[in-house]
Structure formats: C-alpha cells, structure tokens
Amino acid sequence: VQLVESGGGLVQAGGSLRLSCVGSGVLFENYNVGWFRQAPGKEREGVTCFSNSDGHKHYADSVKGRFTISSDNIRDIVYLQMNNLEPDDSAVYYCAAGLCDPYSGSYYYVGGFWGQGTQVTVSS
Secondary structure: OEEEEEOOEEEEOOOOEEEEEEEEOOOHHHOEEEEEEEOOOOOOEEEEEEEOOOOOEEEOOOOOOOEEEEEEOOOOEEEEEEOOOOHHHOEEEEEEEOOEEOOOOEEOOOOOEEEOOEEEEEEO
16 A cells, blocks of 8 residues: 655745645555644644535644535546645644544554655745
8 A cells, every 4th residue: 555645835924735646556546544643743633524425524624614625436546636725734744544533533654555655845
C-alpha cells in the first residue's frame, strides 16, 4: 500500500492550493479518507475526513468554509482544495486512509495508511 501526496508549495496568504493523494495497493472506496497536518513543534492534527460510502464529510473548525475534500474512487485519488490560506495553515500535510471517522469527527493515528507528506507554506 502506498499513498503519495503532491501539490504542496509556497503561497501567499489568501491564496489557494490543491493537494492530491494517489493510492496504490488500496481501494479508497473501502475506507474513510482524510487529511492531517503537522506544523513544527506541534502535534499532528486531523483536518478533514470523507466517507466514501455516503459522501459524509467532517472538517476541523479551523478550516471550515475554506478547505474542501473530495475523492475520485475510480482513480483512487483524494484531493484537498485549500482556499483563503492563512499563515497558520503552514504545515506538512498527510493523506490518510482508514484513520478517521467523519460522523464523530474522530481522527486516529494507528491502524491505517499514511502518505509521506507534502509541505505547505503560507507567507504573510
């Protein structure tokens, strides 16, 4: 199983980025998929989670209204559209499968699959 993220980079505050996560050896349709992030000196936190069974989504309060998660199950790709980015959004962003529950808004750190991460830097 391999998850590979792309799309990170440097952007000014107020700008947008779209992250992609391509899965191999895993069928996203069988898992809840999500994005986590980890800023320097901080713990990894759950950002958003998506249920492939019914499309239910959960967003952390800090990103509601700005970030959108979507999934292409045919190609096993998960996207994170990030708009109106803020400096506090700067972090390494990780794609994950089987590590969240969009109904309870719970995020887990063991028992699923992780990508290697992609850096997002937002300048003020």
